[in-house]
Amino acid sequence: METLNTEKSCQNAAKCPIYSGVLKSMTHTASAYRQLYCDAGSTGWNNCRRFQVKMRTGKCPENILPNSLKSVDDIIKKYNLTLLS
Ligand code: SF4
Numbered sequence: 001m002e003t004l005n006t007e008k009s010c011q012n013a014a015k016c017p018i019y020s021g022v023l024k025s026m027t028h029t030a031s032a033y034r035q036l037y038c039d040a041g042s043t044g045w046n047n048c049r050r051f052q053v054k055m056r057t058g059k060c061p062e063n064i065l066p067n068s069l070k071s072v073d074d075i076i077k078k079y080n081l082t083l084l085s
Helices: 027-038 041-046 049-057 072-078
Strands: none
Touching: 027 041, 041 049, 049 072
């Protein structure tokens, strides 16, 4: 279990599958994502596709990666997500 640094870690980290171990067998990848996005302060997590989708809809499908090439709009459309009001 990673220790969260609340100033530098994404607010979604505690419940995010990327942060909490879905990539257990790919430790280098998971650690690279954390360095680039999750633990990189607001600049990092604002660049994360998962974070962006969650900001718009309140959730993000499990299989979306932080560096997904799909746009936020494409993800919202594909997964039929409802925008937060
Ligand atoms: S993958 Fe994205 S949403 Fe998940 S903890 Fe990292 S920055 Fe936050």
